[in-house]
Amino acid sequence: MSLPERVPDVESELRLLQLRREAEKRGRIEAAGVRPEGAPFPQATPQDGYYHIPLLKPPMWTWEIPLYFFVGGAAGASAVIGAMANWVGRDRQLARHARLVAAGGAMLSSGLLISDLGRPERFLAMLRVFKKQSPMSVGAWTLAAFGSAAGAAAFAQLVQDRFDFRPVRVLGNVAEFFSALAGAPFSNYTGVLIGATAIPVWNQNVSTLPLHFGMSGLATSVAILELLGNSQSRALNWLGLLAAAFESWEGFHIESHENQRVMAPLKHGGSGWLTRIGGAFSGPLPLGLRIASAITGSRRARRAASYSALAGSLLTRYAWMRAGHASAKDYRLPLEIEGEQQASKPPSSAGPMLRPEER
């Protein structure tokens, strides 16, 4: 199809002159004017904002970042569990596993961050300055401290496995102490990281996100350590119960939050389903399985609880990232517009300029 080509002729030009004379004489034109095909066109109003075009930019992080939240949470919590298992529980095997999980997680965390940044030396730029007002800066330094301590503790462990020298044991314990000290904030700071942003669904939840991510990290750590062969540990079961109980409460908190407009991405659409499935796998399901295992002594139930918590925790991190995307796309929130969200027209970058009939 081609556009109808209108050729100017005497008639059309005379009509234009007529309109011009009319305007000169009366100051206005009473003819109807031309309504182009496709009208009415979108308009910018206080209820629609600027054509429903979102003000905020969505997060531009790659798939590595939610995975980093997952791995980092598990590594940080493992360091704390390992230190307590070593000093309080006298559970040598658990402490050994925890050291290795913490160090492995720290290495994997760094790898994921570098992969997101694109080039290894870019991570070093993080350690150029320390800014306490930037959760990203605090987190990068925490990761650096945690990685060093956890790596040293794991190295000492591997040496100790072969040659049990007292100095190695002491150094390993000192490193373990520092890895636990850094691991506690490292397991949950990612909640502050996304909470202290302009994304509405994140900043509205800033006071529970670190707890949520921290407990999710604890559940992951417990699950990994149990699956590594520590499923007889009563302490791990208690910690798994604590995390699952908190995650159940968190799910309830999300569902019953008073600001439903901002919370919408956690309840509707793809991100909503991901949040609910992740929440069920993190909260009620492992909680029930662990209670069942405690009553019946079923080892299968406890294994199922571990797998459920792992899957739930991973899904939860991706759910929050997707919710952030959905929240940034809601043009109403930063403009404080009441009412239902209207369908947004495709962004201008959607395709090449097309004639109306080619669209």
Place this chain on the structure above:
Amino acid sequence: MRLYGAESGEPAYDIKPRVTAFLTDSTLCIGCKACEVACKEWNGLAADGYNWSGNSYDNTGALGASTWRHVKFVETPAVAGMGGNSGEELPTFSFSSDVCKHCENAGCLEACPTGAIVRTEFGGVFIQPDVCNGCAYCIVACPFGVVAKNRNDGRAFKCTFCYDRQKVGLEPACAKACPTESIRFGELNELRLVAQERIEELESRGVRDAQVYDPIDTSVGGIHAMFLVRGDPRTYNLPPNPEIPTIYAKAGWKSSAIAAGVLIAGSLLAFLGGRG
């Protein structure tokens, strides 16, 4: 490159340079996009292409990594005496050239973990491209959705306030190219007065819905790129109450401390109980 107070805390000049600002007046803008073109040419930015958004004549959509000026085509329901002359049929048009707001308290600057984002001696917010490591945290920290990541390059980009031109005493490229002086460039406090005078002038001519967008009472603390708009600023995608995200950090760190405490205390109690 010496920046005011960036590293040493010492000013680069003996005389304090003036704090500069933009005042973009939508009542003077004719939507010619000379500012967009001038910005792209001066800064060597990629073209946006001829994309037809269907939203009035806006083919750019929003500010981005290679779009540092964006002319908004604000097509609103008819206002008698403005735009169309039938009073009902034809919409009213206004245009406004959007740009980085160069906030007094800038979310991107506070969030930047590398120190790449600095405040220049002219009061603008500037991303040093050789320091930026592409962590993308500034993007979610901007309450105006200005900063964006160049996907090929990985780093974040936005309006530089023509820092290079300002350093040699020139006005930014967009302001220079503007044919109607809709983009005014000058000293911040002077432009605030100019904006008030313009509002009064418009009022005397019967335009009573003009206002200056400068969120000085929010945590952003005012902006160095003010906008004179007619009617509700939301039609221009300007948020009524922009907030710097650092205001959320305190509650976040409190929760983080509680979570760390629960983790440590919980582990301690679990292993104490597990011993018995």
